[in-house]
Amino acid sequence: METSGGATALAPDHATLYMETPVPSSSRRITLKDLAARLDISTATVSNAFNRPDQLSPALRDRILREAKAIGYSGPDAKARSLRTGRSRIIAVILAESLTYSLNDAVASELLSGIAEVLDAHGHTLLLVSGRQHSNRIPDSASMADGFIVYGLMPNLTMLANLPPQRPLVAVDFEFEDCPTVHVDNEKASYAIACHALTVLPQRPAVIGLRLTEQACNGRITAEYRLLAAEYTITRHRLIGFRRAFVERGIDPAQVPIWNVEENTFTTCVPVIKEILDLPKDQRPDLLLCMSDRIALTVLTLAEQRGLRIPEDMRITGFDGIAEGQYRAPHLTTVRQDSVAKGRFAASMILGKEPMAPHWLKTELIIGETCP
Amino acid sequence: METSGGATALAPDHATLYMETPVPSSSRRITLKDLAARLDISTATVSNAFNRPDQLSPALRDRILREAKAIGYSGPDAKARSLRTGRSRIIAVILAESLTYSLNDAVASELLSGIAEVLDAHGHTLLLVSGRQHSNRIPDSASMADGFIVYGLMPNLTMLANLPPQRPLVAVDFEFEDCPTVHVDNEKASYAIACHALTVLPQRPAVIGLRLTEQACNGRITAEYRLLAAEYTITRHRLIGFRRAFVERGIDPAQVPIWNVEENTFTTCVPVIKEILDLPKDQRPDLLLCMSDRIALTVLTLAEQRGLRIPEDMRITGFDGIAEGQYRAPHLTTVRQDSVAKGRFAASMILGKEPMAPHWLKTELIIGETCP
DNA sequence: CTGAAAGCGCTTACAG
């Protein structure tokens, strides 16, 4: 008598039972073929029972489903099905940042929510991939995806070039070759918020940027730093918008100091902001245009701790319009970009519900008390 | 001459080229078999070139890889491989809450970070599934996963019963049959923080709980509500811990009012907290034990807006120890549970790096200025 | 309404 692999110590006792009834032993997975054999019908019919109810009589279908339940067959194997049909019903989201950062960042989380919502509504599922740790290719398992949504400019574009061919690819917030992009007009939005902020003419305006420089710079951007070209970072577009507004108001952009933070997190922002807030009063900016809400909110927190009055002592603007900015008083003056909508749209494109074409979402100026 | 589907307008010009060299036309996907045929070697050897470098000479392998690149073959198809090997290298995380909630909740995000980090380090990938929308079974695509991490008690446990058999399952923060759980001792942690809070004896202690009742209740829990049994919610354990501390300090728990919120979000908490803060001064609690940091932080924000002094007018404690609670002054007094570590451990178990056995993580009392 | 047969693209003993 052969023993089947994985049998427990009890197996021998049940051997005769197994010999009489051809139920596959618990060690082997039950397949559609087993089910067909037990019912003495073709595998095609069993397959139809699960996938095309209209292709067989209700009575037969019922018998099949009942028997499936009885022998513990939980439906066609997804791996086999995906090979056969060529589709996995999985969409991969490739994040330019680390997963840890992305999952804890409000903007990325909102984007993912929007994507997940649409995928879910269409029976698809979301696979999370970081573009950071893996150098040249996504992990093997991710290449099962039917399509790819790429969020943010990857440090290494060869990963995108190595994606399995002929599968849809949508870029979010950056341009990549001729693949369609979902994004907002960062320059226009920044120009708008700067124009609003400059209706009250500041004595000492300043900017806190996000990853603006070629070499890492967590602090004031001095002459020795070179700014990234606009195709490498959306924040460069925001800077262009700010500068255009400065010029229009008769302020020489070259005279406006720019600080930079390397990562959009509380921890990374704190030292830079402290440096600014601890400046002597006559050098401390009275207007701070921040390139994200996370930065602006951190300014707000630290400024309050120092007893600064907002907006009397310092006017502050953000960018993004995350929920947290509206949770507290004073409310943040900011530009809202609807990241959930961005995600929804990208997902709709990948699923073919929207044409694969560049798409711009509108932004909205939100005037709060930090810069009325 | 046959035209191949998907050919561009230029194709006819290249027809003779295609006829001379048997490169698969661009319309058909290139397979390992094609590559083997072109090199006149077996598919086994090509497969080995990608999967088992030690099984063939470096020279041959090099030739294979070079030719692969030349014809645009980007490696073995993941779908076929997963069928053949039986493994997908995908781990599904099933979230009891909606994806939108989970992605925007700090505790869930930290858990996911921890999971992603470990999966990534072992070449696995994370599939996100919500346990909410789908009634009885996970979406088909999710059943490709090699293992399942389930976070939080599902509204419908039959989904877990319908998971493909014989694949590892780890529960986080709840108990499910005999599958291993990663969790913290909520009762003990709550007892500890309540003991700390009660070292200063309050006049009017109160509790803000999270989903404590059988029927939805967003407000004060009155006699008509029944509390959920402890097996249905971890917050019930937290309440038990609080009550034990009350009793020890000579406070009758039945005299301590309990408010409840239905969801751990700013928006849902606000009306409940306003109700409490707007109580006449002599009825307003002077100690508020909150069952999450999100609740406690919202109390803090709204209390400050009303000009209440924290902790003089009201002492506040939280639960979870999310980063946001330490970003602002006053710092939150809370219990830190290391959700990242929880995620790491659950992922390690699923991958077989840790024994599949119940695991308790320690918690840590953090004493901030909201309840010194 | 049902079934026989081919084949999706790979990996893996196994033999040489």
Next chain:
DNA sequence: CTGAAAGCGCTTACAG
């Protein structure tokens, strides 16, 4: 070090 062959579990024209 290399190759011939089986087969993972399904779905899909196609024929009846």
